[in-house]
Each structure stands twice: as C-alpha cells, then as structure tokens.
Amino acid sequence: MTNSLLEDLAWRGLLYQQTDAEGIEKLITDEKISLYCGVDPTADSMHIGHIVPLLTLRRFQLHGHRPILLVGGATGMIGDPSGRSEERQLQTTEQIDKNVLGIKKQMEQIFDFQSENGAQMVNNSEWIGAMNVIEFLRDFGKLININYMLGKDSINSRLDSGLSFTEFTYTLIQGIDFNHLFNHYNCRIQIGGSDQWGNITTGLEMIRKTHEEETKAFGITIPLVTKADGTKFGKSSTGAVWLDAKKTSPYEFYQFWINTADADVIKYMKIFTFLDRVVIEDFQVSVENEPHLRKAQIALGEEMTRLIHGQDALEQAVRISQALFSGNLKELTAGEMKDAFKDVPSVEMTKETKNIVDFIVESGISASKRQAREDVTNGAISINGEKVTDVAYEVGEADRLEDEFMIIRRGKKNYKMIKFL
Ligand SMILES: N[C@@H](Cc1ccc(O)cc1)C(=O)O
Numbered sequence: 001m002t003n004s005l006l007e008d009l010a011w012r013g014l015l016y017q018q019t020d021a022e023g024i025e026k027l028i029t030d031e032k033i034s035l036y037c038g039v040d041p042t043a044d045s046m047h048i049g050h051i052v053p054l055l056t057l058r059r060f061q062l063h064g065h066r067p068i069l070l071v072g073g074a075t076g077m078i079g080d081p082s083g084r085s086e087e088r089q090l091q092t093t094e095q096i097d098k099n100v101l102g103i104k105k106q107m108e109q110i111f112d113f114q115s116e117n118g119a120q121m122v123n124n125s126e127w128i129g130a131m132n133v134i135e136f137l138r139d140f141g142k143l144i145n146i147n148y149m150l151g152k153d154s155i156n157s158r159l160d161s162g163l164s165f166t167e168f169t170y171t172l173i174q175g176i177d178f179n180h181l182f183n184h185y186n187c188r189i190q191i192g193g194s195d196q197w198g199n200i201t202t203g204l205e206m207i208r209k210t211h212e213e214e215t216k217a218f219g220i221t222i223p224l225v226t227k228a229d230g231t232k233f234g235k236s237s238t239g240a241v242w243l244d245a246k247k248t249s250p251y252e253f254y255q256f257w258i259n260t261a262d263a264d265v266i267k268y269m270k271i272f273t274f275l276d277r278v279v280i281e282d283f284q285v286s287v288e289n290e291p292h293l294r295k296a297q298i299a300l301g302e303e304m305t306r307l308i309h310g311q312d313a314l315e316q317a318v319r320i321s322q323a324l325f326s327g328n329l330k331e332l333t334a335g336e337m338k339d340a341f342k343d344v345p346s347v348e349m350t351k352e353t354k355n356i357v358d359f360i361v362e363s364g365i366s367a368s369k370r371q372a373r374e375d376v377t378n379g380a381i382s383i384n385g386e387k388v389t390d391v392a393y394e395v396g397e398a399d400r401l402e403d404e405f406m407i408i409r410r411g412k413k414n415y416k417m418i419k420f421l
Contacts, residue, residue, distance in 0.1 A: 003029045005063040011277060012270035014056050016194045016223040019204060024218045027188060028065065032117060035060055035189035036181055038070035038124070038174070039107070040080060041099030042091070045244035046106050048256075049234045052271060053191050053222050054110055062274070066117040068187055069107045071100050073125030075174060081167040082154035083195030088167070106243050109308065120185070124177050131176075140176050143209045144202065152198035171202045178203025179210060182217050194221045225271060228263035238342075243308050249339045250309040254317035257301035258294070262287050265296040273303040327412070329385025334401035337384070341407055346417040353396035356381070356388055363418055365410050375410060382409045 003025050009015050018024055027033060037053045039046060057067045076096045079088035091099075104121060111119035149155055155168060178200070181187035190200045200219035207217050225233040234241055236256050242248040248256075260268055266284045269275060275283075283296040305314040320340045323332050332340065347363050354362070357372045360381060366372035375381050376391050383399050384407050399406050406418040 005059065008277070009056065009059065013267065014052075014059075014222050014271065016221045017197055017219075018221075019201065019219045023216070024189065024220065027216065027218065028060075028063075032064045032066070033188045034066040034068055034120075034181075034185050035191060036068035036070055036178075036185075036187050037191045038072050038075070038177065039103055040072035041076040041096050041103050042088075043242075044099045044102035045242045045247055046103055047234060047240040047242050048272075049193075049225065049240075051110065051243070052225060053193055054107065055272060056220075056222055057191055058110055059274075061111060061117060061119065064117055067111055067119040068181060068185055069111065069119055069121045070177060070181070071103055071107070071121065071123045073097075073100050073123040074128035075124055075170065075177075076100075078170050078173060079167050080154075080170050080174075080199070081158055081163055082170075082199060083193075085158070085161060087162060087164055102244065122181070122185075124173070124180075127180050128173055128176065136172075136176075140172055140179075140206065143206050144172060144175070148205070149202075152202075154195065154198045171199050174199040175202035175206045178217070179206040182207050182215075188216060189218045189220060191220050191222065194224050197221050225268075228261060245309060245313070249342070250305055250313035251317040251320045251336075251339050252342070253309065254301045254305045254314065254321065257304050258297050258321070260297050260300060262291050262296075265300060269296060269300050269303075273300065273307075275299070275303065323385075327385070327409070329382075329407065332385075337401060337407055338405065341415060341417050344407075344415040344417050346419050348419045348421055351397075351400070351420045353394050355391075356393040356395055357391055359395045360408070360410070363408065363416065365408055365414070365416060380411050383407070385409075 005028065006015070006025055035057065037057045039050055039054070054069075057069075061067045073096060076091065076099065077093070079090065081087075100123065107121065113119050149168070149171065150159075152171065154171065155163065158167075178187070178190050190203060192200055197219070200221065204217055204219060207215050227233050236248070236252060238252070241253060241256050257268070265287060266280060269280050269283060273280075283299060286293065286295045302314060305317055316336065320332060320336050323329055324340055329337060349363060356376055357369055360366045360372045360375065361369055365381070366375050373391050376389060376393075379387055379389050381388050383395070384401060397403070400420055404420055406420070407415060408418060409415050
C-alpha cells in the first residue's frame with residue numbers, strides 16, 4: 001500500500017471492510033474528496049462507541065479530505081435495526097430535536113470547520129422530511145429488491161424475533177442519504193461501524209442504479225472495539241461512557257481510560273488518539289517492560305480527556321485522581337469532592353450537631369462505640385480530608401460541604417459519603 005492515510009488506518013486497525021480497497025486507494029490518492037458518516041440522535045449525547053468512525057473521519061480531514069457530518073433527524077424517527085436484537089421504542093419529535101442539538105455540539109468539538117476542507121454538518125430531515133410517500137416508493141423503493149434487503153444481516157437476523165415494516169425500511173432511508181450526498185455534495189465514501197455495512201451498501205446500490213456511467217462511490221466499515229477479557233467495551237461501573245460532562249464527568253471519563261488493561265491500551269491508543277505511530281510504539285515498549293508505571297494508560301487518559309473536555313477539565317480530573325490517591329482531600333473543592341466520591345457508599349443523616357463518636361457509629365463507619373473511640377484516638381478517622389482525633393469533637397455545620405454532604409474516611413481506603421437531609 002502506498003497511500004499514507006490508508007497505511008496509517010490499517011496500522012491502527014481501523015479498516016474492517018471496504019467495498020473496493022483498490023478503488024478507494026486510487027480515489028483518495030488522486031483526489032481530495034468529501035466523505036460522510038452519520039449518527040442518529042438516539043440520546044442527547046454520544047458515547048465513546050460513537051466516536052470511533054468520527055475520529056476516523058477526522059483522520060481523513062487531517063489528510064486534506066472534507067468530512068460531512070450527518071445527524072439523523074429523519075432516521076432517528078425510524079430507528080436503525082442494525083446490530084439490535086429488538087425493535088426500538090419510537091422517540092418523540094421534541095426528544096429528537098433536543099438530541100440533535102446535543103450531538104451537533106459534540107461533533108463540533110472533534111472537527112475543524114474553518115479550513116479549506118472544513119467539515120460540513122447536514123441533517124437528513126432536510127431532504128427526507130420533505131419527501132412524500134409516493135416519491136419515496138416510486139423514486140427509491142423501486143430501486144431495491146425485497147430479496148436483496150432480506151439478504152442483509154441487519155434484517156435477516158431479525159426476521160424470527162420480529163421486525164416492523166418501519167425498521168425494515170430504515171436501510172432505504174440511509175441509502176437515500178448517501179445518494180443525496182453523492183449528488184449534491186459529491187460525497188464519495190461513507191464510513192460507519194461494522195454494523196453499518198448493510199446500510200452503506202444499500203446506498204451504493206441506489207447510486208449505481210441511478211447513475212449511468214460506472215459510479216465511483218465506496219464504503220468503509222470500522223471494526224467493533226473489543227476488550228481482551230471478552231467483556232463489552234465502553235462501559236464503566238455506572239454504565240455507558242458518555243461525552244456529555246453532565247452524564248459522565250471528566251474525572252470519571254479520565255478514570256475510564258486510565259483503567260484500561262495492559263492488553264488493550266495500545267490498541268485503544270491507535271484507535272482513539274492522534275498520537276503518531278512512533279510515539280505509540282514507544283508506549284508499547286513501556287507497556288512491555290515497565291507496565292507498573294502505566295505510562296500508556298496515563299497518556300491515553302490525557303489525550304482523550306483533553307480531546308473531549310479540554311485542557312482545564314483534564315487538569316481538574318488529574319488533580320482529583322491525585323488527591324484520592326494520596327488521601328489529601330483538602331486540595332479539592334466541594335464540587336470536585338462530590339464528583340470524586342460519586343460511587344462510594346452513602347448514608348443519609350439529619351443535620352443536628354452530634355458528638356463524633358455517636359456520629360461515626362450512627363453512620364456505620366465504626367461498628368461500636370468502643371471501636372469508634374479507638375478509631376478517633378488512633379487518628380483513623382478524617383472528615384473531608386481532615387483528621388479528627390478528639391473524642392469530644394462535635395460534628396456540625398462547619399463539617400458540611402455545600403451544607404449538604406461530607407466525606408468521611410476510616411483507615412486508608414474506607415470512604416463514605418454522608419448526605420444530610
Ligand atoms: N444508521 C446509523 C446512523 C446513520 C443515519 C443516517 C445516515 O445517512 C448514515 C448513518 C447508525 O445507527 O449508527
């Protein structure tokens with residue numbers, strides 16, 4: 001292979017299927033092209049699984065090609081059956097409008113919109129929303145055979161478990177999108193996750209049937225990101241890892257990457273970061289020779305948190321992580337503290353002032369009064385990062401952060417959040 005972009009993509013493990021590898025290589029070597037990837041507004045934020053094709057598109061942009069970012073205002077109304085074992089719940093128009101805004105904002109962060117090959121954002125409701133049913137059936141439905149559709153994995157695999165006519169037609173809508181972008185934006189390639197193969201090829205079929213000469217449009221899919229231990233990629237202890245800081249805080253986001261297993265970290269660096277090959281190869285050596293330093297994990301956490309949340313949020317995430325590691329909580333603000341301890345067990349207590357010994361028994365920190373007294377005198381108890389060694393200490397207003405909560409620790413690692421009612 002002589003095309004440096006494709007070589008890089010192959011090295012990163014980003015090429016799963018290509019409709020015509022030679023054709024694609026020739027096309028992007030000879031010309032700067034436009035190419036697209038779509039995201040349906042199924043939620044008001046994307047999660048990290050969504051960004052793999054988008055980051056790939058960004059790699060094309062860095063090589064001079066123009067990305068077209070499609071938000072599926074129309075397809076989101078239908079629901080893509082690809083890769084799903086069950087029919088989706090329909091969403092309301094209001095929900096979809098809200099989701100579209102959230103997703104657009106996140107796309108804007110990843111791409112450059114200013115340069116000569118600046119990204120372009122489109123919403124398929126622009127052309128699908130205006131189409132009437134006769135037009136749909138005559139101009140597009142006629143191009144595709146039922147038998148051809150039934151051959152698609154996304155459809156075939158759902159025939160027994162149930163597939164509505166609505167989701168059955170989804171692939172035609174995405175096909176119309178590709179055809180539309182080919183006609184109006186000279187869009188030559190569609191990129192998607194491996195589950196999008198069927199939808200991408202429907203588009204190519206439509207383009208082929210509506211254009212006389214041999215057409216020059218292609219599809220590329222990207223492999224599903226997997227984990228070496230066989231569990232599902234992209235989940236933290238609390239669920240999906242979202243890009244929206246309100247759903248997954250920058251600290252949690254940073255932690256997710258930092259906790260990557262040695263067996264996965266280099267693979268993720270290749271897929272998710274824009275670090276150069278030589279840099280990643282150095283990290284690979286580090287993972288092999290000095291894995292305890294976790295240099296690669298730290299770099300991955302930094303790259304990803306900076307990319308999605310910016311430098312300030314990254315620095316804050318690092319600060320929280322260090323404070324937790326050293327046990328020195330005094331450096332954290334109340335807000336950071338809340339974020340850092342989101343997952344520790346919590347108990348609810350009333351706001352009345354209480355003696356420390358009673359307080360830690362009642363909150364379940366120490367098992368008995370005798371134990372509690374011992375813990376306090378031994379210096380094993382701290383409130384919001386500050387040791388309390390006086391058994392006569394009265395826990396009160398001054399110990400409540402934001403008048404709402406408190407972090408109490410027994411020993412080195414036993415944290416509890418007290419929520420005041
Ligand atoms: N079907 C894609 C999203 C998409 C929608 C419309 C398109 O034209 C392209 C892609 C998905 O679910 O991930």
